[in-house]
Amino acid sequence: MVRCEPLVAIVAGEASGDQHGAYLIREVNKLAPNVRFCGIAGPNMRAAGVTEVLFDSSQLAVMGLVEVIAHFKTIYSALEKMRRFLQERRPDLLILVDYPEFNLRLAKTAKGLGIKVLYYISPQVWAWRQYRIHKISRLVDMMAVILPFEVSFYEKAGVPVRFVGHPLQHGVKSKLSRDEALIKFGFNPGCKSLGLLPGSRRSEIKRLLPILLDTAEKIYLQEPEIQYLLPVAPMLTEADIVPFLVGRKLPLKVISGCSYDVMAACDVMIAASGTVTLEAALMEVPLVVVYKLKFLSYWVGRLLVKVNHIALCNIIANEGIAPELIQQDASPERITQEALSLLRDKKQAQRVRQKFQVIKDKLGASAEMTIAELTIAMLAQ
Known part of the structure; x- marks a missing residue:
């Protein structure tokens, strides 16, 4: 002491x-x-x-x-x-x-x-x-x-x-079940839900949020009952998000201050690469990982990076559990394809959850x- x-x-x-x-x-x-x-x-x-x-x-x-x-x-x-x-x-x-x-x-x-x-x-x-x-x-x-x-x-x-x-191994949890979380946010537990997590930096919001919203609109055309949740990262405010929503017609809610409850409500998430991918694994939520950098930053990074994956959940597992769509692959078309696959295929989503459980054991x-x-x-x- x-x-x-x-x-x-x-x-x-x-x-x-x-x-x-x-x-x-x-x-x-x-x-x-x-x-x-x-x-x-x-x-x-x-x-x-x-x-x-x-x-x-x-x-x-x-x-x-x-x-x-x-x-x-x-x-x-x-x-x-x-x-x-x-x-x-x-x-x-x-x-x-x-x-x-x-x-x-x-x-x-x-x-x-x-x-x-x-x-x-x-x-x-x-x-x-x-x-x-x-x-x-x-x-x-x-x-x-x-x-x-x-x-x-x-x-x-x-x-x-x-x-x-790992500091997240005990803190990443929600007291709410999926249905309780959806009711809390005013959504129907009988319908599937998709989380959109474009990152915690304003530069990421500018670069990734329009792509995620375009993706959500494409998914909405094919699956009109899906509901969308967009949590606001701690260092951002709703004012950073709202301008990007102008003209968008989606059953979407922007939510501040309870990110783990949002994750609990999600059947699938689309998330920027970062700590959130590990949080998703600990919450056992299947996800698609996306990221884009300016061309020069990406080019330099490719020369220096020595790992096969960019998402923390995949790095720890040493396998591509969550699909990673980087740079030109992070298009609304590709993201839509991967997200719908997880939303529609219950067995695939369950396999992802089982592998995420192994990650939890490693961190523990x-x-x-x-x-x-x-x-x-x-x-x-």
């Missing part, structure tokens, strides 16, 4: 990191309520207990080379603000949550100041740009990983590592220690 009042700087750069960071903060506060957290945070981390927010992480939620360049001024401003904070306040520990391009630069500053660095949610160096492992070994005092296979990767490179379990493997215990251990050193 930590008896002083340690100051922890924590940084998350997008919606999933904000969610995982909030989990860490809540768990630490259960064991050591006097620990203070400051840094870059989103709404979940603020609610969990970040007392001083230096920058809103929603402003940093961009993906792709071209997109990062376009937002360079904002990102650099946040980096400089955090560097000044480290220099002036000298926190007892810096916790970095995913977001590697930004966070590894900040780790270098912390290392120069003698501040311990705990990296939570490993950069996907096992998937692409594996040479970054050497930088991590120089800059990070402890890597806390959430996927079991990541441990051996870091051990081989001589990086101190602990498997702390015994962790060496929790992320909260590891955080407190590092503060006590």
Whole structure:
């Protein structure tokens, strides 16, 4: 138990990191309520207990080379603000949550100041740009990983590592059954439902939501009884979504604040690649995974990526359980075909659910220690 009042700087750069960071903060506060957290945070981390927010992480939620360049001024401003904070306040520990391009630069500053660095949610160096492992070994005092296979990767490179379990394995659930969730949202439980999840970044909404809505309209022409749910990601608002719905004639509801209840209501989902694909697996909801980047970002990514799948659920399972439609394949026609296949074929959907159950079992493997215990251990050193 930590008896002083340690100051922890924590940084998350997008919606999933904000969610995982909030989990860490809540768990630490259960064991050591006097620990203070400051840094870059989103709404979940603020609610969990970040007392001083230096920058809103929603402003940093961009993906792709071209997109990062376009937002360079904002990102650099946040980096400089955090560097000044480290220099002036000298926190007892810096916790970095995913977001590697930004966070590894900040780790270098912390290392120069003698501040311990705990990296939570490993950069996907096992998937692409594996040479970054050497930088991590120089800059990070402890890597806390959430996927079991990541441990051996870091051990081989001589990086101190602990498997702390996946933060979603206990939190991804709804108290409602499918029928109860549909009734809650004013839909008919006797009809099938399709979830549209275009992502948590505004750039993803702009790029993917029109495609998902075109897909929904094509499906609606063939299956007019299907109902559509569109949950709003935590770092977005309905105002980010509504302009795209003008002129659309669909039985669709935009829903804020209860994403797992939305998933519980869905027979099938169409989702942008990201943490949501793992959440779908844990909720055992069949899904089609889609993604598009600007051409240059995609071209560079293809040269660097070393894995066979992009969806987390498929990476963990090491097989293509959920169909992945990327770039030109992410067309309304192709997405419609895959989604209707899952909606119409009960046996196929059931096979997907069974394989998702295996993923749940893998993530539930015994962790060496929790992320909260590891955080407190590092503060006590």
